[in-house]
Amino acid sequence: MIGAPNYARADAPWCPVIAPERIAVAIRNGTMAHTELGISRRCPRCGEWYPYDSEFWMSHLGRGYGLHCWCKGCHVEARRLRREGMNDVGHED
Numbered sequence: 001m002i003g004a005p006n007y008a009r010a011d012a013p014w015c016p017v018i019a020p021e022r023i024a025v026a027i028r029n030g031t032m033a034h035t036e037l038g039i040s041r042r043c044p045r046c047g048e049w050y051p052y053d054s055e056f057w058m059s060h061l062g063r064g065y066g067l068h069c070w071c072k073g074c075h076v077e078a079r080r081l082r083r084e085g086m087n088d089v090g091h092e093d
């Protein structure tokens with residue numbers, strides 16, 4: 001799932017700018033971590049870690065850090081479940 005992003009693309013992924021003290025709190029809470037790819041975030045829905053940028057997280061401008069709290073994979077899954085008429089557990093913040 002993690003490949004080399006092509007930053008030359010017009011729709012190049014972007015990373016939210018997060019104050020260092022907020023990152024420190026998130027790392028203490030176990031929701032973010034420093035990795036060789038930069039800041040990674042744990043998806044609260046599937047528990048997977050992904051680099052915290054728009055390539056792995058849906059853009060949600062104007063809220064929070066500008067990215068949804070769920071990874072893209074969970075968004076696709078939740079949309080599929082909704083389409084099939086199943087109520088997905090948990091609430092998307």
Ligand SMILES: [Zn+2]
Pocket residue numbers: 043044045046047048070071072073074
């Ligand atoms: Zn997820």
